[in-house]
Amino acid sequence: MTNPHTAAAAVELDGKDLPAHCPNPAMPLWSSHPRVFLEFDAHGVAKCPYCGTAYSLKPGTVVGHH
Numbered sequence: 001m002t003n004p005h006t007a008a009a010a011v012e013l014d015g016k017d018l019p020a021h022c023p024n025p026a027m028p029l030w031s032s033h034p035r036v037f038l039e040f041d042a043h044g045v046a047k048c049p050y051c052g053t054a055y056s057l058k059p060g061t062v063v064g065h066h
Contacts, residue, residue: 010045010054015061022048022055 020038038046044057
């Protein structure tokens with residue numbers, strides 16, 4: 001049974017989706033905001049500062065560092 005008070009599931013990303021940004025290509029144009037690149041924390045989670053969309057990296061995704 002799902003809890004109606006929980007946040008929506010995070011958008012799951014893979015290595016091919018990096019560098020990640022929001023809004024993502026699946027978002028409708030009307031809900032657009034300036035593009036921001038996302039920084040993932042040590043748990044592989046990021047949140048857009050504009051719209052609050054949560055993103056997570058799929059298990060096993062390797063993030064390259066520069």
